[in-house]
Amino acid sequence: MLPDRQVKVGVLGATGTVGQRFISLLANHPFFVVAALGASERSAGKPYAKAVNWKQTVPIPSAVRELVVQPCKPEHFQDCTVVFSGLDADAAGDIEAAFRAAELIVFSNAKNYRRDPHVPLIVPLVNPSHLSIIPQQRALHSPPLKKGFIVTNANCSTTGVVIPLAAMEKAFGPIESCIITTMQAISGAGYPGVASLDIVDNVVPYISGEEEKIEWETLKILGGITETDDGKKAFDMHARHPLRLSASCNRVPVIDGHTECVSVRFARRPPPSPQQVREALAAYTSDALSLGCPSAPRHTIFVHEEPDRPQPRLDRDYQNGAGVSVGRVRQCRVLDIKFVVLSNNVCIGAATSSIINAEIAIARGVIQV
Numbered sequence: 001m002l003p004d005r006q007v008k009v010g011v012l013g014a015t016g017t018v019g020q021r022f023i024s025l026l027a028n029h030p031f032f033v034v035a036a037l038g039a040s041e042r043s044a045g046k047p048y049a050k051a052v053n054w055k056q057t058v059p060i061p062s063a064v065r066e067l068v069v070q071p072c073k074p075e076h077f078q079d080c081t082v083v084f085s086g087l088d089a090d091a092a093g094d095i096e097a098a099f100r101a102a103e104l105i106v107f108s109n110a111k112n113y114r115r116d117p118h119v120p121l122i123v124p125l126v127n128p129s130h131l132s133i134i135p136q137q138r139a140l141h142s143p144p145l146k147k148g149f150i151v152t153n154a155n156c157s158t159t160g161v162v163i164p165l166a167a168m169e170k171a172f173g174p175i176e177s178c179i180i181t182t183m184q185a186i187s188g189a190g191y192p193g194v195a196s197l198d199i200v201d202n203v204v205p206y207i208s209g210e211e212e213k214i215e216w217e218t219l220k221i222l223g224g225i226t227e228t229d230d231g232k233k234a235f236d237m238h239a240r241h242p243l244r245l246s247a248s249c250n251r252v253p254v255i256d257g258h259t260e261c262v263s264v265r266f267a268r269r270p271p272p273s274p275q276q277v278r279e280a281l282a283a284y285t286s287d288a289l290s291l292g293c294p295s296a297p298r299h300t301i302f303v304h305e306e307p308d309r310p311q312p313r314l315d316r317d318y319q320n321g322a323g324v325s326v327g328r329v330r331q332c333r334v335l336d337i338k339f340v341v342l343s344n345n346v347c348i349g350a351a352t353s354s355i356i357n358a359e360i361a362i363a364r365g366v367i368q369v
């Protein structure tokens with residue numbers, strides 16, 4: 001059930017690239033209301049409008065302009081039912097753990113806990129069922145937690161590719177191999193990010209740690225949760241048909257929107273035709289939508305027929321940045337099918353995913369409001 005009254009939320013890393021997206025998206029949310037903001041000691045103590053170097057195309061929402069930025073300490077967020085984190089990974093590990101220990105509920109964009117075997121790594125349009133590991137995460141804490149937990153969302157490029165992969169697996173069974181080449185926007189590196197002299201008139205064929213994250217996170221997200229012999233739950237990345245992935249990551253001079261060229265081979269033979277894949281992608285729908293989550297896209301995947309789409313400048317705002325756009329679905333002469341996917345790295349690749357994850361957790365009663 002979704003609430004019919006306001007739910008107070010906090011934003012950690014509120015001054016950053018992802019934090020600013022949280023603030024913009026939450027300003028129009030039907031039940032989440034921003035009650036507390038946190039950032040580094042550099043920003044703490046200042047009204048938000050003075051602390052932030054605002055880079056959005058909409059003005060700073062009036063409700064947060066004068067809100068004083070707090071240090072990222074749990075005592076300043078005790079009123080918040082949910083805390084969204086857009087913290088720099090160097091700070092996120094300790095801060096998010098302290099918030100969880102203080103019985104706060106954290107939805108994080110940072111990479112720190114994605115590999116934790118008791119923390120769900122959730123792309124809300126793909127695997128919200130992984131929320132079921134939360135009781136075990138709470139029980140592990142000493143003393144066991146009654147309320148607090150951490151949920152992470154995925155790396156932005158992982159998120160973009162895993163949505164069409166999940167749609168294809170749902171329709172045609174396991175994917176056996178997958179080769180991904182990314183063209184990633186500058187905003188993925190935060191602010192000020194990549195120096196203009198490195199990226200204007202250029203492509204940088206390396207993003208530290210990115211290829212490993214895509215290759216590993218995809219397996220956790222598409223994998224299931226099984227019960228072990230001692231009755232515990234565990235993520236099961238290997239029981240599924242083995243999926244071999246190879247990613248190559250590039251930074252390109254685009255502001256927002258990650259484009260990925262993907263080739264796949266299916267385990268089942270004969271493989272589906274390009275037309276069958278197009279139909280399956282367009283028909284894919286999410287639990288978030290059936291639960292009535294207000295930030296879920298009405299259409300998860302838009303399938304372009306034009307030969308030159310998707311393009312970041314034209315397609316990154318599809319469904320307010322919450323849906324993904326696929327195009328050029330065609331036969332691959334080496335694997336089975338190849339296509340291009342575009343996702344908005346700061347929306348469904350970051351803030352929007354956290355917000356939908358929290359909406360799902362409320363709708364499913366994982367969070368009591």
Ligand SMILES: NC(=O)C1=CN([C@@H]2O[C@H](COP(=O)(O)OP(=O)(O)OC[C@H]3O[C@@H](n4cnc5c(N)ncnc54)[C@H](OP(=O)(O)O)[C@@H]3O)[C@@H](O)[C@H]2O)C=CC1
Pocket residue numbers: 012013014015016017018019038039040041042043044072085086087088089091092109110111154155156187188189190191345346349350
């Ligand atoms: N940009 C993207 O597309 C995506 C980013 N992510 C992840 O989201 C997180 C945020 O990324 P992004 O917004 O790009 O990063 P930014 O560098 O733009 O923002 C970082 C934020 O963290 C705060 N911060 C830094 N150090 C500390 C500290 N010691 N204590 C408290 N707060 C601190 C900063 O506050 P202050 O302003 O005061 O310094 C700022 O609010 C990262 O973990 C990133 O990997 C995930 C998916 C996509």
Ligand SMILES: N[C@@H](CC(=O)OP(=O)(O)O)C(=O)O
Pocket residue numbers: 089109110111154155156184185187188189207210213345
């Ligand atoms: N590394 C991504 C963004 C990011 O911050 O990823 P992660 O949250 O996995 O560290 C990019 O540069 O586009």
